Amino acid sequence: MWSEKHRPQSISEMVGNEEARAAIVEWFAKWKKGTKPLLLVGPPGIGKTTIANLSAKQFGYDMIGLNASDVRSKAQINDILSPVLGNVSVLGTPMIFVDEVDGIHGRSDYGGTEALINILKEPTVPMILAANSDSSDKMKSIKKVTKSIVFRPIPPRLLRLYLENIIKKEGAKISPGSVIKVIDESRGDIRSMINMTQSMVTGFNPSTEKSFETLNIEDGINAFFKSNTLDEARIVLYSMQIDPREKIIAFYSSIVTSRISNDDMQNMLQVVSEADILYGKIMKNQEWRLLRYLDAILIKLYKKDTSIRYNKFNLSWPLLNRLRWDGKNIKAFATVMAKQMHISRSTFGTFYLPYLLFCLKNKQFNFPLEESFGELVEKEMELIK
Amino acid sequence: MSWRKIPMKFPGTCIVCNEKIQINEIGLWAKGLGVKHEKCAEVKELKCGVCGGPAGCQQCEFIENCDLEKVSQICICKKCFDQKNSFDNYQESIKKQFHILNH
Numbered sequence: 001m002w003s004e005k006h007r008p009q010s011i012s013e014m015v016g017n018e019e020a021r022a023a024i025v026e027w028f029a030k031w032k033k034g035t036k037p038l039l040l041v042g043p044p045g046i047g048k049t050t051i052a053n054l055s056a057k058q059f060g061y062d063m064i065g066l067n068a069s070d071v072r073s074k075a076q077i078n079d080i081l082s083p084v085l086g087n088v089s090v091l092g093t094p095m096i097f098v099d100e101v102d103g104i105h106g107r108s109d110y111g112g113t114e115a116l117i118n119i120l121k122e123p124t125v126p127m128i129l130a131a132n133s134d135s136s137d138k139m140k141s142i143k144k145v146t147k148s149i150v151f152r153p154i155p156p157r158l159l160r161l162y163l164e165n166i167i168k169k170e171g172a173k174i175s176p177g178s179v180i181k182v183i184d185e186s187r188g189d190i191r192s193m194i195n196m197t198q199s200m201v202t203g204f205n206p207s208t209e210k211s212f213e214t215l216n217i218e219d220g221i222n223a224f225f226k227s228n229t230l231d232e233a234r235i236v237l238y239s240m241q242i243d244p245r246e247k248i249i250a251f252y253s254s255i256v257t258s259r260i261s262n263d264d265m266q267n268m269l270q271v272v273s274e275a276d277i278l279y280g281k282i283m284k285n286q287e288w289r290l291l292r293y294l295d296a297i298l299i300k301l302y303k304k305d306t307s308i309r310y311n312k313f314n315l316s317w318p319l320l321n322r323l324r325w326d327g328k329n330i331k332a333f334a335t336v337m338a339k340q341m342h343i344s345r346s347t348f349g350t351f352y353l354p355y356l357l358f359c360l361k362n363k364q365f366n367f368p369l370e371e372s373f374g375e376l377v378e379k380e381m382e383l384i385k
Numbered sequence: 386m387s388w389r390k391i392p393m394k395f396p397g398t399c400i401v402c403n404e405k406i407q408i409n410e411i412g413l414w415a416k417g418l419g420v421k422h423e424k425c426a427e428v429k430e431l432k433c434g435v436c437g438g439p440a441g442c443q444q445c446e447f448i449e450n451c452d453l454e455k456v457s458q459i460c461i462c463k464k465c466f467d468q469k470n471s472f473d474n475y476q477e478s479i480k481k482q483f484h485i486l487n488h
Binding site: 012 | 431434440445446447450451452455456457458459460461466471472475476479480482483485486487488
């Protein structure tokens with residue numbers, strides 16, 4: 001993917017936020033035990049994680065990356081960080097990077113913030129934290145013990161300079177109008193901007209020229225199965241920023257309602273099942289860092305020239321129609337019959353109706369039925385084997 | 386719409402920065418719009434990272450989608466943008482301005 005291929009190799013290769021970058025380099029150059037950790041604040045996709053990675057590389061540190069889900073409780077923090085903070089020589093020269101610290105809040109915080117603050121007060125290794133916003137109360141206490149560096153959105157023309165350099169390196173051609181459109185739509189998110197451009201250049205160009213993020217799930221699933229190459233499918237999949245549960249369900253319902261061979265169906269359902277198990281693990285232990293592997297599993301669903309298209313419901317249309325219209329009639333029938341038999345409607349539907357239909361079919365007895373239910377009963381009797 | 390420079394008779398709130406404008410302070414007033422600080426009335430321009438001059442934001446193709454107050458304050462002007470190797474020029478200039486990035 002272009003966003004990986006053209007990732008800056010050093011801090012000086014990045015664009016925008018020049019003063020912030022210089023401040024980070026200076027902080028690293030002057031770092032000694034006890035130096036206040038850094039808190040990088042800014043919107044997603046403008047290089048906070050990239051600069052942490054590059055700084056570690058440039059200054060010879062081994063970066064230990066954590067995110068909010070790793071630091072929810074005191075025990076988790078101590079388990080992960082104590083060996084690093086206490087035994088530096090064994091673990092080389094570690095540097096700790098905690099991403100999305102503003103994500104630990106409310107009920108998800110089991111003492112994590114407090115434990116983290118205690119560590120931040122006396123750092124023995126360089127520590128960098130990143131947050132999208134620093135306005136919450138929890139962030140106020142973190143801000144007190146850190147040095148804040150604000151990352152601002154990058155001016156769009158500078159983004160254009162960066163993007164056109166990538167396009168030039170790739171030997172691709174894209175109209176200036178499309179470049180401007182991509183930049184406007186990415187709203188300063190560099191990763192999303194590069195992904196969108198690659199999608200356009202490699203042939204997948206949604207009719208609206210909108211980013212995948214703004215496409216609904218239907219367009220995303222259809223684009224995935226219509227992709228010409230695995231890479232294209234991967235871009236579509238990675239760019240579908242929707243709830244993972246929704247993503248799995250959408251793939252499941254689209255697959256089970258499509259006309260594909262039994263072997264393909266079996267393989268695909270196996271993949272969906274793997275994805276579901278992973279999601280179950282994430283939810284059970286709140287290990288959100290595992291989420292990054294979800295797309296790596298779902299990409300196995302890609303098969304060229306498959307007829308699968310998005311379907312919201314996991315039942316076929318004929319069955320859905322039957323459930324809707326016949327279900328309504330059965331409900332009405334059960335209401336009438338339940339009154340006559342002095343039982344509940346659900347008891348009638350579950351226990352009485354099958355026997356009633358069976359008796360009627362075998363002409364065991366003649367039951368006076370309202371005319372309007374005749375057709376329904378006929379239809380149901382036909383279904384009894 | 387014309388903005389009139391007036392010494393404030395009453396305290397007001399600047400429509401740009403939302404800060405108070407005190408009595409006797411100079412403010413710019415327009416009927417039906419309100420008041421703003423003299424400083425806030427200046428047209429904001431980003432700086433060109435290559436030539437060091439103004440980036441020419443008012444003529445920029447992205448003017449409608451660029452929040453000049455919020456974005457990183459170094460950009461590139463049209464002239465420097467149109468030059469050959471503009472990206473390399475930008476990087477070189479930034480390295481010169483921020484020596485520490487070469488660390």
